[in-house]
Amino acid sequence: MKKWFTLLGMASALSLAPAAQGYEVDEVGSFHIGGRQVTLSGLPVKEVQFVAGGLVTKIDPNGEVEAEQMYVQYVKLANPKARYPMLMWHGGGLTGVTWETKPDGKPGWQQFFLTAGHSVYVSDAVERGRSSFARYPEIFKSEPVFRTKKEAWELFRLGAEGSYTSSTQKTAYPDTQFPLDAFDQFGKQGVARWVGTDPLIVAAYGHLLQKVCPCVLMAHSQGGPFSIQATLNAPDKIKALIVVEPSASSDYAKMDFGRIKDLPVLIVYGDHWKDSERWVKTRATVDELAASMKAKGAKVDWLDLPAMGIKGNSHMLMMDRNSDQIAGLIQNWLAKNGLMK
């Protein structure tokens, strides 16, 4: 336990610093990467009046379109203190916004790690947000899947299964760190997702690694498995891997982790997963995965928050009230692993 207390002490000191200071930016910008041209045919031409009283436009959806690309936004520091830029990959039904803000309006982890000296690349997985979805069923095969507020509340462990009846009738875990007054605001961050697009997402992430890395890669939830696949596909591009509340399946433990021998890997997990059958299963596959990585020589560390005495964190722990404390622990781990100048 001594090690954890030391880490915690450092984190509290560090978490006070970021809010107080600005940083010198060289460039803010974005790009799209990956994807392909698709030619559509046989679709009906439609007449559309976009503006009431405006011109009627004939819209012919047939022809060439771009599809399956990914959006990446970057903030490049003039004088980064980190050795490598940091990539931030979000989870299912969400976008890069996960990292940009907290629903209570306080600064997100993007701002935290910028202040700590990392150039940061935040992306939207293929199909989501500014990456754009493609026509379906012509290009994407499934219809879009939307998440209700009830699903977010329960799946993200703000309260137990069945604890959300309506926005005015819901029960949170008494010790939750999620800013409950901002739950509606969090609901506004959600976007539709599609089924069967995983290979497209992993392909685009692969292009990103080739373009901007070597990097430190941080991934959340559904982004966890994507980050593991992408790292195994390009192990020389990743200098440290931080998986925050990863989802996984039992297939992941079977992957060939010999390729990432000596890679520093940090797994971060919040609280209350034991209260959900679904999360108990997910956590078991993550434990398996961690053991499998470790067996092949990856340097796997855990921030198992409740085991460290940090209670009440949700699945969205980068938005929880103590998010700076957790970011500080991650920052210390990066420093300890030689990833700061």
Next chain:
Amino acid sequence: MKKWFTLLGMASALSLAPAAQGYEVDEVGSFHIGGRQVTLSGLPVKEVQFVAGGLVTKIDPNGEVEAEQMYVQYVKLANPKARYPMLMWHGGGLTGVTWETKPDGKPGWQQFFLTAGHSVYVSDAVERGRSSFARYPEIFKSEPVFRTKKEAWELFRLGAEGSYTSSTQKTAYPDTQFPLDAFDQFGKQGVARWVGTDPLIVAAYGHLLQKVCPCVLMAHSQGGPFSIQATLNAPDKIKALIVVEPSASSDYAKMDFGRIKDLPVLIVYGDHWKDSERWVKTRATVDELAASMKAKGAKVDWLDLPAMGIKGNSHMLMMDRNSDQIAGLIQNWLAKNGLMK
């Protein structure tokens, strides 16, 4: 003409400056604004396996969701040289990416105006990009409308009507300023749009003005009419209005511009609109609109680029090769109107 030459001279000098220097940032972040809770019912429950080999999830789309919100991303400078932050509103079928990058990979206008000393807010109109679309037909009434590359090429005046047969067979205007090698890259920036959502978009923009203004507002294409409506709804919030290649309808000239007496308004238009019947009509409504504003005392200036000897600019002039030159002219106009410290 003397006035234009002076402006141009200043712009060339200024356009060299931004690339060379960084800027001190206080905070990068984002928020969602506006929107409402909608309760869905009567929809079928589906079983979905998001990850091959992973858990099967029962997805019940019924219940409460958030819809019709808008995404806003900001970069706040530590020491802005501008008196007010700048809002950037994009056009139809696109997102805030319009301002963030040029398809040739060079810095976009967001970076230009940050470097020139403006804190910048870039948003995605309701339904698009990170704002998220809502289920349809349950919430949005139309299906999504996608834009082909042919439509973008011709509508955005890279070449004449009928000049695009395929990505390998297309003819640009010989003097075009658009970086043609990057046209496929530009195609990746497109997102679907919906019909009938204008009132939602204007409502969300209205919330934004109340939250972060007084501001300078810059809007492109479809964003032009939205910016005019939003300004008339909250005239005290807007200190200068820059409309870049606005679309419009004849209804706009009839609005009550008495509310924006003395407001500095700048209309920016590129080249080759005379070569398109559609654009000749659009431009006529913009001329009408400008005259109507002027008659009520708004201080309307034009950057009519071809009339100033700047030839070949497309509808996407913030992405054209000479985009910094045009941004420089806008920056000079802002300075001339007392909007810099």
